[in-house]
Amino acid sequence: MRDAPSSGWQDARLHVVTGKGGTGKTTVAAAMALTLASGGRRTLLIEVEGRQGIAQLFDVPPLPYQERKIAVPPDGGEVRALAVDAEEALLEYLEMFYRLGGAGRMLKRLGAIDFATTIAPGLRDVLLTGKVKEAVTRTDKSHRVYDAVVLDAPPTGRIGRFLNVTAEVAGLAKVGPIKSQSEGVAALLRSPMTAVHVVTVLEDMPVQETIDAIGELEELDLPVGTVIVNMTRPPLLAGAKLTQAGLSRGLAAAGLPHDRATVTGLLSEARDQQSRLAQEGRLREELDEVGRPILELPFLADGVGLSGLFTLADALADQGVHGH
């Protein structure tokens, strides 16, 4: 295992994973939770968008609003998972501070809870991040319950607003539990305890959104961790000079057909690959300019699945991600 220089994010206990839709946020968050749990640690993987992405990924029934053991790293430890539901979190909250009793359930059925979080989206976000904070700081007999918490967060387009909780609830009540809750959450999110990682693939729009999101996060003083380039492929033929004659000789040596059609066909496939690589190279440079550590995860041709997650977790470990 290579020793990566510690650059702050390594010490974080809360890892927030964002990225453009579909770039692999849920997958990467799960892999990271596995990596951080390895060696006998315990981590919690949280999702907040009500999509049951974790359950789908691990191929288990929908997660309740309850922490469940979901995976075990090969060398011991455990990953638990939680799907936070804003309505449940609000009910929990109201119960704690206002003792609603059975009325709470009734309100939920009436759609009142949904309504409240709809007119005040900031309320929803602060409830969700509040639950995350509770898990990060929870202790049992003065020991932390979780060595690390990984959050499968909303996409880049919404991440700034989601994490900028104090501003979000600024329009809400000036006193009371929500106010103090949001201050506590804001303090955690702006501390070295937190690292926000941005997942991308080497395509135009995801890279653009990554750069924009990092700018926004920096502006908001939120601690950016790494950029995680997902679904990378080996750079076959990078910069290579291909010729008809050379390829034809190679094919002959391999005992394969080397007629003109085969040679020109293979050459055109190879040229497409080279122009794709050239574009990826340009995008990679744009990412380098952001000045954040870059981690890479391979594209798994056979799909992710549980064994794929272990492969990705190992790849993260090899690049210096480790629990503590």
Add this chain to the structure above:
Amino acid sequence: MPRNLTPPKLDLDAILADRGIRIVVCCGAGGVGKTTTAAALALRAAERHGRRTVVLTIDPARRLAQSLGLTELDNTPRPVTGVKAEGDGQLHAMMLDMKRTFDEVVLTHTRPEKAQEIFANPFYQAMSSTFAGTQEYMAMEKLSQLSAVDVADGGWDLIVVDTPPSRSALDFLDAPRRLSKFLDSRMLRMLLAPARSGGLSVLRMMGASLNVFGRAMRKILGGQLLSDVSTFVASFDSMFGGFAERAERTYRVLQARQTAFLVVATPEQDAIREAGYFAGRLSEERMPLAGLVLNRVHGLAVPDLSAERSAGGAEALGAGGGAGAGGGKRSAGASLAAEVLLLHADLVRQVAREQRIADQFRRSHPAVPVAEVPAQPEDVHDLEGLRGIGTSLAA
């Protein structure tokens, strides 16, 4: 493998040439190529079919926006330069500005003083720019405005509509109703003016819960927000009918013969599943699905060379693990050939995988015509690139 799945071919040129079709809507899951497809079709309609076309784009990629001349988010269709139009063909492009569109709707439904009041309301400001569903609603609204003027009166001859990036293609159909339902919600009214206890105990209990809830909400949300919401509802009330009516009218336009829906998908599991849901939903709504655009499909230049033979050949040449580095000219040539073969083997597997996924769709929707667009080695961001996509779409 049995290859007896020969679905009807999607004839996009016929659609673009058909003067009876005035609206083409491109739907699909996030990132599949809706904006690219919409722009490519609009360009082709102007260049090949002589149509006076406007394309309504939503959040286009930066470089594509630049090549369409979309530098400002001002809700105004502008002519695209560099279009080689045929006959009366024209291409205008615009980018949706959802806040401005919402403001326009408010303005058309209410007196100017009242409108100013609404614009100044903090809750309206939040809702018109960040509410989930607002973008979909406003895209529908803009479409409705663009189609309001008849062709005979100088209106657009063809309107190509891109849809907002969202996880689910269904959002385009559902979000507007959800928003108008919210604006009209009983809850909104009840919360702001808690129900008096009625005769029924359930009602009384509801009233009681709402009062407790109302108090709790007031503590949590604060009096300010609730009063903003309540002022907003009061000033919005008079125009609500207009809102719902507009949404219904647009819905009817979408059901008419003059509209063609295209669902765009990449040959990947999630995108195809979404396309399937969408196709099912359209037929329930009796909206006309013209076909599936299968975008970013990989192809083989040497289809006869199998993955196994190709990988075997690479191995024979000593590929794998970066072995054979250094050495003379001959081994460098051999290792390049080996890489070409490895690449081909990967591509064969990918093409097979994509084929399997696409076939699932074809099997479950045998009547839906399909057009395939090959994956380009680079992003599509200029008119030349769009022409290329247009050619494949119509091929």
